[in-house]
Amino acid sequence: MTHTESDVAALRAHVDELFPAVQADLEALVRIPSVSASAFDPAHVETSAKAVATLLRDAGMPEVQILRSERPDGEPGAPAVVARRPAPEGAPTVLLYAHHDVQPPGDPATWDTEPFEPVQRGERLFGRGAADDKAGVMAHVGALRALAALGEEPGVGVTVFVEGEEEAGSPSFSRFLADHHELLAADVIVVADSTNWKVGVPALTTSLRGLVDGVVSVDVLDHAVHSGMFGGPVLDANLLLARLLATLHDDAGNVAVEGLTSAAEPDVDYAEADFRADSSVLDGVELAGEGTIAGRMWTKPAVAVIGVDATDVAHASNTLAPRAAAKLSVRIPPGLAPQAAEDALQAHLTAHAPFGARVTWTPGEQGKAFGAPDDSEAMRAARSAFAAAWGTDPVDIGVGGSIPFIADLLEAFPEAAVLVTGVEDPDSRAHGANESVHLGELRKVLVAEALLLRGLAAR
Numbered sequence: 001m002t003h004t005e006s007d008v009a010a011l012r013a014h015v016d017e018l019f020p021a022v023q024a025d026l027e028a029l030v031r032i033p034s035v036s037a038s039a040f041d042p043a044h045v046e047t048s049a050k051a052v053a054t055l056l057r058d059a060g061m062p063e064v065q066i067l068r069s070e071r072p073d074g075e076p077g078a079p080a081v082v083a084r085r086p087a088p089e090g091a092p093t094v095l096l097y098a099h100h101d102v103q104p105p106g107d108p109a110t111w112d113t114e115p116f117e118p119v120q121r122g123e124r125l126f127g128r129g130a131a132d133d134k135a136g137v138m139a140h141v142g143a144l145r146a147l148a149a150l151g152e153e154p155g156v157g158v159t160v161f162v163e164g165e166e167e168a169g170s171p172s173f174s175r176f177l178a179d180h181h182e183l184l185a186a187d188v189i190v191v192a193d194s195t196n197w198k199v200g201v202p203a204l205t206t207s208l209r210g211l212v213d214g215v216v217s218v219d220v221l222d223h224a225v226h227s228g229m230f231g232g233p234v235l236d237a238n239l240l241l242a243r244l245l246a247t248l249h250d251d252a253g254n255v256a257v258e259g260l261t262s263a264a265e266p267d268v269d270y271a272e273a274d275f276r277a278d279s280s281v282l283d284g285v286e287l288a289g290e291g292t293i294a295g296r297m298w299t300k301p302a303v304a305v306i307g308v309d310a311t312d313v314a315h316a317s318n319t320l321a322p323r324a325a326a327k328l329s330v331r332i333p334p335g336l337a338p339q340a341a342e343d344a345l346q347a348h349l350t351a352h353a354p355f356g357a358r359v360t361w362t363p364g365e366q367g368k369a370f371g372a373p374d375d376s377e378a379m380r381a382a383r384s385a386f387a388a389a390w391g392t393d394p395v396d397i398g399v400g401g402s403i404p405f406i407a408d409l410l411e412a413f414p415e416a417a418v419l420v421t422g423v424e425d426p427d428s429r430a431h432g433a434n435e436s437v438h439l440g441e442l443r444k445v446l447v448a449e450a451l452l453l454r455g456l457a458a459r
């Protein structure tokens, strides 16, 4: 569907009119420190669920519930908000996803302002959750308000699903999907938890890497022995672990594990200068790997050592360490199954056991990668809505990180088209200090989402 200029202008005018209220509601959400990590007070997550339920009720959703499911460990999951408006006869249903929980603020000294006190500077609103993902919540609420302000009922069924434990790894998510399958069933799923390409250029996230992690340990001695008496003919476990880890990449920094395959190079690239600035890599440090930088981040595998168990320096003594271990985190591209990746990694580690040391792999987490189809009716509707809202065509991007629940959604609703959208831009610093949302972009997101609902109704 193409959106006429006057339709878009009318919608934009309504969004401008209601935007101060949207911003005030976003600020009120940011003031609730709804950190879902287990060390934080879960009462705040309950408060934010209630606040989101009220917003959805006020946006005209007739049916609003706060629901939860059990986690695998038997504890209750965090509260999710589900709001529904049934589809008109013959029309599709659209599920609008966001999450109301946030990451811990980290060290407050690294913030320029209080994490849970929203502050506007220029066009940006700062605060934990201002972007990830309370702006996603307000994108859905604001789009519904904008249509209501025009006296329009969305011509589709709408289910808004606002999760409360995404930043804690969505432990009860798959159970939640099973418990409430009928309630959540949809033809199109809009996941507003990703990023745009840059301020002024919208994007659809069409690929997300999956994840495999686990611990590799190296055993070489039965017990620690004197490094002077026995050192020489046998290398200590710390050295052997270092040698083993060094085999994971070639000299150029490409992943050198056979079977950790790559997907196709993306259409857009990331400028090296931008990568250097955004990643904070130090001057003089050379980048690792070959091919485009975007490809290295989105469609190639990446292996990182995220923890090491070795004798710490303070406790060092003149002994040969019998054992050392490292936790590996492997990002895998679309098209590579997590188990296949893990099998390849384990085979590589075993085959490269240095000096015949005992190498043991202990599996950790697995998460599937996501690759959108090149084209679908829903993708076309989204692209035309984005183009109209921004005045420029959206680009397809990948994200190097994973959104593991997307795999759960696809497993529960294999027929649904999943559109991964978002309100962030590269300077949003989600999860970091000084997180912020660009308010001009948020306005465009509201316009785009309202247009998308219209477009999906017309298909």
Ligand SMILES: [Zn+2]
Residues within 6 Å of the ligand: 099, 132, 133, 166, 193
């Ligand atoms: Zn998020």
